[in-house]
Amino acid sequence: MAGKIVNNYGSLPVVFVSGNGATLTDDKGKRYIDFVAGIGVNCLGHGHPALVRAVQTQAAKALHVSNYYNSDKGLAFADALLEASGMERVYFGNSGAEANEAAIKLARKYGWLATEAVKKARGAAGVPARNEVVTLENSFHGRTLAALAATGQDTFHPPCFAPYPAGFRAIPANDFAALEAAFDETTCALMLECVQGEGGVNLLDARWAQAAAAAARKAGALVIADEVQTGIGRTGYLFASEELGIEPDVITASKGIAGGIPMGACLFRGAARDAFAAGDHQSTFAGNPLAAAAGLAVFAELSKPGFLAHVKAAGERIRSEIAGWRLDMIRDIRGKGLMLGIDFSVDSGANKGVDAAAIQRKCLDAGLCISTAGTHTLRFLPPLVITDAEIDAGLKTLKTVLQSVQ
Structure with a gap:
């Protein structure tokens, strides 16, 4: 992959070939939960029938x-x-x-x-x-x-x-x-x-x-x-x-x-x-x-009834689940709807200087796509149509990664 495209993006070592909903599949057949959605672009997820038809x-x-x-x-x-x-x-x-x-x-x-x-x-x-x-x-x-x-x-x-x-x-x-x-x-x-x-x-x-x-x-x-x-x-x-x-x-x-x-x-x-x-x-x-x-x-x-209510409910599901983990390395989780961030910035202790980019890479290896917003913040921008099952699967992977880091 190196050298073919100017790497202005610091692209991670994965090649995606298809997607469905909030799931992506790479060129080796491995599946990933997508909490990035093309940096908030794929609001209807991947392969949405109405968008494909249009x-x-x-x-x-x-x-x-x-x-x-x-x-x-x-x-x-x-x-x-x-x-x-x-x-x-x-x-x-x-x-x-x-x-x-x-x-x-x-x-x-x-x-x-x-x-x-x-x-x-x-x-x-x-x-x-x-x-x-x-x-x-x-x-x-x-x-x-x-x-x-x-x-x-x-x-x-x-x-x-x-x-x-x-x-x-x-x-x-x-x-x-x-x-x-x-x-x-x-x-x-x-x-x-x-x-x-x-x-x-x-x-x-x-x-x-x-x-x-x-x-x-x-x-x-x-x-x-x-x-x-x-x-x-x-x-x-x-x-x-x-x-x-x-x-x-x-x-x-x-x-x-x-x-x-x-x-x-x-x-x-x-x-x-x-x-x-x-x-x-x-x-x-x-x-x-x-x-x-x-x-x-x-x-x-x-514009369909209940769509925006789902976005709010899905965001709250993510927030409440992460808050319930009570991990010392997490200082704050904030945001609105399905635009959320976990802040790992701390002033002292064993978790000082937690690197969000390193966690992002570990998540990718474990089958979760997630983005960063600065040095110490993980950012969630999943598809707005993400299901509860997809949220739970992604958070399960994230929790495992964070526990291994902590």
Whole structure:
């Protein structure tokens, strides 16, 4: 395997050939419980009949027609997303990073229009540009340069990729004092993850998130909810911002949005609704009929009665089971729905410096796929359709591995 594909991902030594539900099979016939779901992408698991039918049917009709034109599936999926989310416009892309780039450009365009309006009203120059995006420490917004600049973690800012785009500033989450000077007439947007995924599955306090959104709007800025990982049912809500109560002006989504077909979306409304004009932001493959057909199939499943309730119940099953193990090496288990993290960080004792990546590798050897979020946190992002039997099988393997480490 070595040398065939540039190993930017630090890929583990396994080759998967098929999957069914929350189970994967490798090229040697070994089966694994999947608690990764393609990093939250395979929300309907592997081989879901409705998704397979939708992709096969659309592939026989048209894969791509160019955004010079509209497609029936693209229009239908836009209507479904906007109606369910309460947003007014959508831009389709191919990934979460692209969705966030679109949101950043949208915010900058909104800020520019606001600045030009002030200049026109005052009849004077010297009005400061409204182009700064405030983000959060420990955030992650993608791997493109602007998305990296928005990311509030130094580890994602190696000097080899410098200089990074200017105009981003990170503040600590859940810190009310930090809001006092966070926003001014140069701020065009507040951009936040409703649950910080790569940062360690960190939760936002709803009262703080609402206060931050209110402070941003008071300063004339947009509120952007990065729901690339939390959206499309992952936390037990269509979008996690619903539970936080922040009513964002812009929402970005990707990962599970098309169940495995590359797709992203930037949804917006209100003050942001008419900021984009023809030519402002485009993409060749974005929102093609195949991706839109897959998105419609995913959305139809998520909209079924009881689906989101199952996500919440499955997440609670995982949390309560792990809490019941009472292992000293586990400091915390946190998250929402089926976006959970086990934190092994400790200050002293025999378990100091527990390496999540080492546990991840041991789990893989034992037949469990699980991901990490930082050095000391295991992350759970299983398919949203995972069954109780699959959860129990995966947790049995995890418990055995953790006991062997401890």
